[in-house]
Amino acid sequence: MDLNPEKVRELKLIATRIREWVIRMTYNASSGHPGGSLSSAEILSVLYFHEMRIDPKNPEWPERDCFVLSKGHASPAFYAALAIRGFFPEDELLTFRKIKSRLQGHPSLGIPGVEISTGSLGQGLSVGVGMALAAKMDSKNYRVYVLLGDGEIEEGNVWEAAMCASTHKLDNLIAIVDRNRIQLDDYTNTMEILDPLPEKWRAFGWCPFVINGHNVEEIVNALQNAKKCDRPAVIIANTIKGKGVSYMENTAKYHGKPPENEEEFKIALKEIEEERRRI
Amino acid sequence: MNWKYESPRKAYGETLVELGNKYDNLVVLDADLSTSTKTAMFGKKYPERFINVGLQEQNMMGTAAGLARSGKIVFASSFAVFAAGRAYDQVRQSIAYPKSNVKIVATHGGVSVGEDGASHQMIEDIGLMSGLPNMRVIVPADSNEVRSVIKFVAKEYGPFYVRLTRPALPNITDGEFEFGKGKIMRDGGDVTIMAIGIEVQYALLAAEKLKKEGIDTEVINMSTVKPIDKDLIIKSARKTGRIVTAEDHNIYNGLGSRVAEILAENHPSWLLRVGMRDMFGMSGKWDELLHYYGLDDEGIIRAVKKIMEVSRR
CATH class of the missing domain: 3.40.50.970 (Thiamin diphosphate (ThDP)-binding fold, Pyr/PP domains)
Structure with missing residues (x-):
């Protein structure tokens, strides 16, 4: 698939639409995690509107590419991408985190397009390893994409999975790290220890790529290159926590907190709208 | 045997x-x-x-x-x-x-x-x-x-x-397994031993020895712990009124606890739990350990005699 200027524009516009939903959903629910959702908007836009082989009308299609949101708290962005892509009606997004809604605070099996329940961090890459292993066993050519948070990869389970994936040469597995450099308790020392990140993944037998995670062309290209690797590939996407809403950018304050009042809500929507007009 | x-x-x-x-x-x-x-x-x-x-x-x-x-x-x-x-x-x-x-x-x-x-x-x-x-x-x-x-x-x-x-x-069972059902291994009228895993053999040995002392013991293999066979627990409790549970597990949160819940909510009965009494184990030969912690037939017999005694008062 060639990436013409029209497609680039479309992917950028979808990212802003995801951002708008992240703000509406979390504000409407008076809870949720906007910071790490806003940072992953372009990644999800590219995956769901360019990269993955999926059929929203047939979410259980056996040949589908699989996506695991290992950083489950980015559920607002994930649900928005699924709804915009047509897995379920966009109207439903405002039921996010409400009682009896399908759209649980963290992704839960039973939502069309959700492959596995996530939320307790560090497990999604293992699930991805299992799906990729199954593809190898069954000689199927679907791919598995796993989106991880950078705070999340402080969990030991992630590195167990990283070892396991390279042991089995899972060239059908692509991990993406949303490297926004801020976690719940702000900028922890462990965040520094994670550097140099590409070297760590390389040492574990992976093929690393480092990109600007808000640049759709770079994301598309990195995914193309990742697929050429003969081993699992990881895309370290440098991003900005809270991207697109000025007061949410580069702060831990909005990791797990929606706009505090109507004024903040309106500012956020206005800034996202302005960005949309610039595209 | x-x-x-x-x-x-x-x-x-x-x-x-x-x-x-x-x-x-x-x-x-x-x-x-x-x-x-x-x-x-x-x-x-x-x-x-x-x-x-x-x-x-x-x-x-x-x-x-x-x-x-x-x-x-x-x-x-x-x-x-x-x-x-x-x-x-x-x-x-x-x-x-x-x-x-x-x-x-x-x-x-x-x-x-x-x-x-x-x-x-x-x-x-x-x-x-x-x-x-x-x-x-x-x-x-x-x-x-x-x-x-x-x-x-x-x-x-x-x-x-x-x-x-x-x-x-x-090999003490015939291998027939019905999910969610306990199995009466031995009928009895005075007391019921409900056991799982390695403990079932000791429950049977205990029942055999207790028979010689005139205590008629029912033995149930409760291999499905969840969902547990509530009906059988109530039925046996109605019959004997005295239950001893036996498990190679902490007495908290295991078979004994589940049986206690069922009894308390449905048919309050005498109950004694044989198991690890909220303590960690130690090294030793497995049969020595089961004996030391009262998890063998002798331990179960002690529990049965105790429940017979307290329930008589």
């Missing part, structure tokens, strides 16, 4: 090999303990469907969930202390909550692990696993039952926790 002894782990390994032929989508995972859990037997026959992930119990459970989501029937094995303890959160998040088609078969449950000592003697796993919604918990009493249970969980969709013991066990 003239019993034939057999390793339940070996029975597990043999049954996996048999099932491997029946289900071509059956996959077995292990975490560097396959020669002990006996999943290596499957690995030898079906190397392409056997994955030894190395010392990664957490990754094993997540990987099991991913394989299951992609259409596999997955058996994941390790020692009980690692399968239920080390990987608890992975079991909760990736297996129990999404109802993944994963069968956790944990060997080396209880203090009967022996010489390895408290670090390896898992006495909390039944509580941990029973506390998980969607998880079903089975503790077979002998190798005959192991074979039936493994075949049952393979064909039944969704998550199971099956707990096996390390020592060889006497």
